[in-house]
Amino acid sequence: MAAPRIIMKLTVTAIRKEPGDVLVIDLKHPRKPLLPPFEPGSHVDVHLADGKVRQYSLCGDPGDLSRYTIAVKFEQTGRGGSSWIHQTVCPGFTLPVSAPRNHFPLGKSGGPALLLAGGIGITPILAMARALERRGRRYELHYFTRARALTPLLSEIQSALDPANVRLHFDDEPETRQDLQTLLSTRSSDPQLYYCGPPGFRAAVDRASAHWPAGTVHFEAFQPPEHDAAPPEPFTITLRDGTSVPVAADTTALAALRGAGVLLMASCENGVCGTCECGMLEGQPIHRDAVLTRQARDSRFIPCVSRAKGVLRLDL
Ligand code: FES
Known part of the structure; x- marks a missing residue:
């Protein structure tokens, strides 16, 4: 069983809108200059006013502990958390936030990393790419979205990462499209695969990487997978x-x-x-x-x- 987590009351210091109905929120401690350290891939629990709790990946630079950055996509058919955040949170607002926790860690092996992000799944993947870049480790980031104009955090990716390591794939630009089956069919140089995205994207990566050896495939999810509609049984x-x-x-x-x-x-x-x-x-x-x-x-x-x-x- 997991241990109880420390809750900090953090102040929203900046908010910006990103394409794709995404709010990027910077959080700082009201008194302390530094926040607890976090590994790339970590998330925090954000406690909402109605007592509900939502998980958001930290997408900022793990080397900059003056703030945490989260990105919240407005989910029209979600459970209300993103809608509350989009409507309520503003600069100066106080948000109860847990200390970071990581069940999507980067492995210690020095081998190359293949990072795949679908839509808002870019958040933990971006923190991983920043860390790999700083550590001088080999990686390749593939970012899949519906259209360039709906792609969150694109300018941040372009300014923070070496473009030689980044591949952008937009559904509406056929020349950029990448078939997952083809991408994952061969494994050269013994890479580790990390991926995050909506359920359909995860299912597609899961299928395409089914032949990868145990321990080489890692993922993070913020929605449970889709299930058959069979009614639950006792x-x-x-x-x-x-x-x-x-x-x-x-x-x-x-x-x-x-x-x-x-x-x-x-x-x-x-x-x-x-x-x-x-x-x-x-x-x-x-x-x-x-x-x-x-x-x-x-x-x-x-x-x-x-x-x-x-x-x-x-x-x-
Ligand atoms: S409380 Fe069960 S997985 Fe989050």
Whole structure:
């Protein structure tokens, strides 16, 4: 289970609009000159006025701790967090923000990195590219969007990164398009793959990289993957002490466990932050999260969204 996270009340010091309905927000500590350090790929939890929590990647320079920078895309069909931020947040506003956490870290190997971003998925990828550039490591960034005019953070990419390392792909400019299957079909120089983007983009990269060896593919998600529309079915969780916890069809495993007195931390309750992750000992899980790697799916479980068939034994 994840440890509780420190919450800081940060001040919004600057906001700018970017193409694609994106707000880029700079946050500073009201008294301290420096914020806690963060690794590229990290995100923070932003606590909204209604008690909800949303995760945003830090897209600024990990070498500049005077501020954190997040980019928030307005999601028309989202759960209301981005809409609240777009309508409410302004310079001088105070936002409760957690200390950074990273479940999308850059590997330590000195080999090349292949960075793929779809739309607003550029946020953690940009921080990674900045860090790789500073460390003098080989990388190639491919950024996929619908149109140049709808592409957020483009000017920042062009000013902060070596253009030789950047490939831009716009759906409406056929000469820039790149087929993922072709891009990922061969692996030269033993690269590591990092990608982030909306569910359709992630699914396409996942398929195209299925032949890459275990441990070479890493991703970050802010929305759970799309699932079939089959209605959820009841199942049962058993705990280490033998207690059985029934999970009704209309309840999450997280709610059922809490109802049975199991103390579990949670944050997004949407399968994307990993806060509620727990160990799994036996059973047939139906993983519906966007956090666990293929390897972790054999022994870990995300109870806020995932379900199971029959009986699932958890390490709780
Ligand atoms: S609370 Fe975020 S993944 Fe479960």
